Amino acid sequence: MGRGLFLTFEGGDGSGKSTQSALLTGWLTAAGRTVVHAREPGGTELGLELREIVLHRRGYIAPRAEALIYAADRAHNIATVVRPALERGDIVIQDRYLDSSVAYQGSGRVLDPGEVRELSLWATERLLPDLTILLDLDVATGRGRLDDSRTRYDRLEAEGAEFHHRVRESYLALAAAEPERFLVLDATASIEELAERIRDRVSVLLA
Numbered sequence: 001m002g003r004g005l006f007l008t009f010e011g012g013d014g015s016g017k018s019t020q021s022a023l024l025t026g027w028l029t030a031a032g033r034t035v036v037h038a039r040e041p042g043g044t045e046l047g048l049e050l051r052e053i054v055l056h057r058r059g060y061i062a063p064r065a066e067a068l069i070y071a072a073d074r075a076h077n078i079a080t081v082v083r084p085a086l087e088r089g090d091i092v093i094q095d096r097y098l099d100s101s102v103a104y105q106g107s108g109r110v111l112d113p114g115e116v117r118e119l120s121l122w123a124t125e126r127l128l129p130d131l132t133i134l135l136d137l138d139v140a141t142g143r144g145r146l147d148d149s150r151t152r153y154d155r156l157e158a159e160g161a162e163f164h165h166r167v168r169e170s171y172l173a174l175a176a177a178e179p180e181r182f183l184v185l186d187a188t189a190s191i192e193e194l195a196e197r198i199r200d201r202v203s204v205l206l207a
């Protein structure tokens, strides 16, 4: 059984992940590929319940509990959606993965980023993406886009600018540490320009 391709989108809130992952899914599907479009948190039935808790529960959630909820969502998503798809030879395009936990819980919540990463690696039996597309955007622009498209913020979006600056810096550090896995794009570019850069890189991977 052939192993498919695991592509993830990362970046701050409002950086354009859903927009680009949907465009890439459409492009690959039109080219005759079988694509599974996944997401975390909330890509499974169990995950939807965990998403509701972690993003919308009223009241305090301790940072380590928050990290464990994301890791539980991830463990179930990888075991029941992503690994079966990869084993079938499909392409999995996923909005957010373990780099989100390192950036948001590790650096945003100021836990130990190495420990948070290790927790996700344990949860997923050490599955790493073949390519991670990081849409890098300054915090103010991301916030402006959210304001235009949202009626309310979730628990993470509602954190202050300092939190989101730490998240951005953490993503950039992760990308610098693993340049072969990451494609970093300036997310202030137009939607079509970004889509073209992403298609170019994915075409190389598929060739």
Ligand SMILES: Nc1ncnc2c1ncn2[C@@H]1O[C@H](COP(=O)(O)OP(=O)(O)OP(=O)(O)O)[C@@H](O)[C@H]1O
Pocket (backbone or CB within 6 Å): 011, 012, 013, 014, 015, 016, 017, 018, 019, 020, 145, 146, 148, 149, 187, 188, 189, 190, 191, 194
């Ligand atoms: N390159 C772009 N230029 C301008 N606006 C964009 C661009 N990409 C996406 N947008 C717009 O910004 C908003 C947020 O985009 P999108 O939902 O794709 O971001 P996201 O990263 O998935 O957000 P979140 O992490 O909060 O789910 C949408 O209104 C979308 O149309």
Ligand SMILES: Cc1cn([C@H]2C[C@H](O)[C@@H](COP(=O)(O)O)O2)c(=O)[nH]c1=O
Pocket (backbone or CB within 6 Å): 013, 040, 041, 055, 070, 096, 097, 098, 100, 101, 102, 104, 105, 154, 156, 157
């Ligand atoms: C996977 C993951 C996500 N988060 C945060 C990041 C966002 O603020 C929300 C998810 O919202 P989206 O609209 O689906 O992007 O959750 C996190 O803090 N840690 C994670 O591991």
